[in-house]
Amino acid sequence: MNKLLLIQPPRSREKLTAALELAGVSYTQHSFIQITEVASSITDLTTADAIIWVSKNAVMFAKAQRLQLPDKVAMYAVGPSTARLASKQFNKPCECPTFVHSSEALLKLPELQQLTNQQWFIVKGIGGRTLLADTLTARGANITDVMVYQRTKKPLKDTAIVQDWKQHIDTIAISSAEQLAFFISELDHDALAWLERCHWIVPSERLAALLPFCKADNITITQSASENAMINALINNGSNYD
Structure with a gap:
C-alpha cells in the first residue's frame, strides 16, 4: 500500500x-458529507416495543434531544459500535448481528420475524434506505421513523x-x-x-x-x-x- x-x-x-x-x-x-442535527418532531418513544438505532449519530442526537424511552424496551443496531454506544447511553441491552453487519443481517435475527401489532421506532437520519421499515411493516410491525439528523453534500x-x-x-x-x-x-x-x-x-x-x-x-x-x-x-x- x-x-x-x-x-x-x-x-x-x-x-x-x-x-x-x-x-x-x-x-x-x-x-x-456534512452531518447536522435535526430536531425530531417525535420525542416520546415510551410506547415502543423495540427501537432500532441506525448509526452512532442517531444515538448521540437522540440522547442530546432527550428522547423518552420506556423502562423496558428491546433495542437493536446494525453494527457493534452503534450497539455498544446505545447500550451505554441508555443503560439498556442492545443487540446486533454477530458476524455480518448490515440491515439485511439485522433482519435475519429471530426476534425480528413475527412482529404483529408491535410498535417499532427507527431512529435515523432524514432519507436513506427504507429496507428496514418496509420489511418490518410486512412482518406486522407498526413503524415510526424518528429523524434526528440530516446528511448534506460537502x-x-x-x-x-x-x-x-x-x-x-x-x-x-x-x-x-x-x-x-x-x-x-x-x-x-x-x-x-x-x-x-x-x-x-x-x-x-x-x-x-x-x-x-x-x-x-x-x-x-x-x-x-x-x-x-x-x-x-x-x-x-x-x-x-x-
Whole structure:
C-alpha cells in the first residue's frame, strides 16, 4: 500500500485511525458529507416495543434531544459500535448481528420475524434506505421513523487535492454509499483510470456493486463497517492486496 484515502466523517473512527498510525500506515481522510442535527418532531418513544438505532449519530442526537424511552424496551443496531454506544447511553441491552453487519443481517435475527401489532421506532437520519421499515411493516410491525439528523453534500473546495490523490493514493476505504456517490460526483472523467487502479475496501456486496469500474480482485469486502473489520482488512490482512 502506498497511501490510503479514508473517506469518512472527521473524528468518527478514532480507533481505526489510531491503529493505522500505530501500524505506520500512511493515510489521509476526507468526508463528502456534512452531518447536522435535526430536531425530531417525535420525542416520546415510551410506547415502543423495540427501537432500532441506525448509526452512532442517531444515538448521540437522540440522547442530546432527550428522547423518552420506556423502562423496558428491546433495542437493536446494525453494527457493534452503534450497539455498544446505545447500550451505554441508555443503560439498556442492545443487540446486533454477530458476524455480518448490515440491515439485511439485522433482519435475519429471530426476534425480528413475527412482529404483529408491535410498535417499532427507527431512529435515523432524514432519507436513506427504507429496507428496514418496509420489511418490518410486512412482518406486522407498526413503524415510526424518528429523524434526528440530516446528511448534506460537502463540496470539494480544493480541486487540486484530487491531483495529489491521483499521484499518491492507491487504496480507498469507504463505508457509505452516500459518501461514495458524492465522492465520484466531485471527480472529472480523467479520474476514472485512477479509480480503476485503486484497491477498494468496502463493507458489503451492495457497496461493491456500486463500483462497476473496478475488477473484483481490486475490491475487499469486509462484511462489516465496524472499526475492527476495517482494521483487519487494512492492517492485519494487508498483504492480501499490497
